[in-house]
Amino acid sequence: MLSERELDRYRRQILLFGEEGQEKLKKSEIFIAGAGGLGCPISIYLAVAGIGTITVVDKDVVDQSNLNRQILHHDRDIGKKKTTSAREKLTEINPDIRVTVINTTIDETNVLGMAGSADGIVDAMDNFPTRYLLNEAAVKKGIPLFHGAIRGLYGQATTIIPGRTACLRCIFPNPPPKEVFPVVGVTPGLIGMVQANEVLKYLLGTGKLLENRLFLWDGLGAFTEEVCVERNPGCKTCGSIQKEGNKGDY
């Protein structure tokens, strides 16, 4: 049940989704892996949209060199845990939601326990080994994974619905080499918005998701592209899952 304050806060988007849609968002729990370049804008926009429970996981403390893009963290937060900084800001931005933070490194021993009950997992990581762990957890639990990644002025995003779409390992069987990647804040801002938009559509059951579609952004040329991707029957992560029909729940 939405409070009077919530009805007022979300009035302009209730015009889009109805109170029923807003209730769906309120009842949802989204797990955001990372409070960095992608995680900051994603968590801000999911918070203001009224996702009822947002869990943010990160292991780092705020560094001066983060501030060109990690917009939840301010100059005064340098040295503070990113999760603490994220909780403070997100709670200020929207006191009507529940923000949970976990200050840890995501690994194979804890990923299922942290993300296994969420309605969606947002990939806001900066490396593929952890992305593969999120992907495995998503596939094992049948939870959608909202993938995004960036480098410089380039980015990519896709939505993985286990059993229905290619998983992250089908699309990217081999990660690109590890590096200190160049980045300007507008790129994770843009890709993060694509991911957050996907989360909202999924939870509301509206629109057309980036299912089996890899969205590519070239900020240098201001081009968007889309390439079709498909399940790999031999995929070591999702190859054993039976292909499901469209359940109609999204």
Place this chain on the structure above:
Amino acid sequence: MTIKIRFFARFRELLGTDILLAWTEGTILGSVVREVAKNNQEGYDAIFDAGGSFREFVILIRNGTRIETAEAEKTLVGDGDEIAVFPPVAGG
């Protein structure tokens, strides 16, 4: 009787994009990408390793369908085909 090669992201910076090439019967996907990449050494090195094989993270799409890099050297290209070549990005 042409094929089109489309590079993305860093590959596009180094090699350009929407490159039209004459198609002939028996054209192999791997060979045609290699031929175009040779126009810029840095671009070539970004896509191929020292032994001349595709780097394993490179994504190849022919007419919207993924082609494994291991299959590229035996995959034939048809007249009018469009081949996309791009590097996934990993930052966040």
